[in-house]
Amino acid sequence: MNIIVCIKQVPSTSDVKIDEKTGSLIRDGVESKMNPYDLFALETALQMKQQVGANITVLSMGPPQVQDIINEAYLMGDVEGAILSDRCMAGADCLATSFALSQCIQRIGLPDLVICGKQTTDGDTAQVGAEIAEFLHIPHITNVLKIDDIKEKSIIVESDLPDITQTVELQFPALISVEKDIVQPRLPSYKRKRSLPSLHVRSFNRNDLADKDEEKYGLNGSPTRVVRIFPPEKTRKTELVQGNSTELADKFYETLAEWKFV
């Protein structure tokens, strides 16, 4: 079985800067790490490998520094790496990101299963998985809560829908995005650090992809534009009450009475 896990490098903190001119995020200069949701995707793949045997490739798009999270993945288990890096891909929105990743997945070779995390901690959109599946013309299931069974040509999973959970059989090739807590991600093994030099990583750029049209990548290939970025508003006027606990409890009670809750 062949699996590609898509992972992303995100800033370690939410305290980030914005490029005011382009509206793109400035990621350099702040500490970065693997998107925490991707740990669940990677662990899901590693457990499948243990169960039925699999070749796992972790794929990340970004500047050359994404090598760091490929290494991080390797410390968790036996994977190969793939990096998609090209200046024309900078500033991509969900659509341009998904398109580039789908092109790279086709270049590597369409696997049986693509696994994505639920969302990223920087964009919070949860859209890239479904968009990759569309570009690859394969079915997808998002919000996967549990892997029930792995068969030769299909997988049985439980997914979360608004009022129900659905158990489905999904034919390969397919894409799933997994919920947080589907599995417990293992800690990186520092023993594996010694064998890090044997980690096989392939690097790709736009010229390696079937569609080389630079208008389709990065900021140029992004239909959405960030018009402006601003801090959240805080406008509410609060009545701040100080005093001893009895006075505060009285005030609390009176307020609830005034609002007709008691």
Place this chain on the structure above:
Amino acid sequence: MEVCLIIMKAKIVIHQQHAQNPQELTELCPFGAIEYMNGQLNINAACKMCKLCVKNGPVGVFELIEKQQVEIDKTQWRGIAVYVENTNGVIHPVTYELIGKAIELSKKIAHPVYAVFIGSQIKEQANELLYWGVDAVYVYDQPEFASFRIEPYAAAFEDFILQASPSTILVGGTTLGRSLAPRVAARFGTGLTADCTHLEMQANTDLDQIRPAFGGNIMAHIRTPNHRPQFATVRYKIFSAPQRRDARSGTLITRELPSEKLVSNIRVLSLKNKPAIVSIEDAQVIVVAGRGVRKKQDMAMLQSLAERLSGQVAATRPLIEAGWVDARCQIGLSGRTVSPQLLIACGVSGSVQFSAGMTGSQHIVAINIDPNAPIFKIAHIGLVGDLYEIIPLLLERMEAGMHSKQTSHLPFPENVVK
């Protein structure tokens, strides 16, 4: 505020022959995006298009080449469409909230409002939608739509877009909506903005979309200036539902897909109802526990308060992670968005991540020992004190109040409920 957005395609070209000291030029870029390898200057993927190299570099080496994009004809795209989220034909209330918003947005540009309803045996419910002020309901009612499977649902949505050419499409930010909307947006190569908290329509039909990013630390104003249809998802309880009308209006348009459009590589084996708990989004009163609550046993005190007010207990992320409260009762950007009649925040500091999920609450009381806690910026009433003393005293008073007044205890008097 009117922001004029010119859509430009841009790239930076390096004229190698003008570079005197190429190795030094790599220093120009604060992002380390300029490389000098094998006698060639190159720009790598770290480039942010900040243009500092063009501005500060030696004349003629870095050149910015810009060209304006051909603008699409936006008059070809008319209408604001709402996807009708449903489980076995039962319409999810986020649908009505989005219809209300769509009607409001349509007034500015005089576009029709459409509902797109995909399901099986949904004729009756499709009729119900005509009481909500839409101009037309596109109904896709075939047995293959009984359970959600991405390929047939995306095919129906695609058919709707090809038929109606809507300018804007709103989809509920539920697990289903967030699976379907990106699939269809990608099919049309267009923009989709997730979890919008504010929407406004420009006269040129561009939708102004505002959404939180980076865990709510930043708000982003996003547009899709040169693609149609423009997609947005909105979570449940962000907008309010309009009044149901007394008379029906609008038309039903029934569409049927040919069988080859209905094939799927997904086979639904079983469906399970989720345990019937009142979801936290539907609670009218919510008592939220934050890190000021010291141990799991103390949750009982908050539970009593919630019960006394016929409400529910919820929590912030640290307590959910500690396993004290069910994860479905997490409030905040990574949990649920709520807008109850009353929210009591107990020992909650009030991070932006948390407040993004509850600022819509009608009445907010905060108890915190720290007078500088950010929660006091969003609460209506802020009690600076110890929740371990205040809540037991309040419970006593409520007990006494009930006995002395002998009034019937109505949790939601009519003048409070919307």
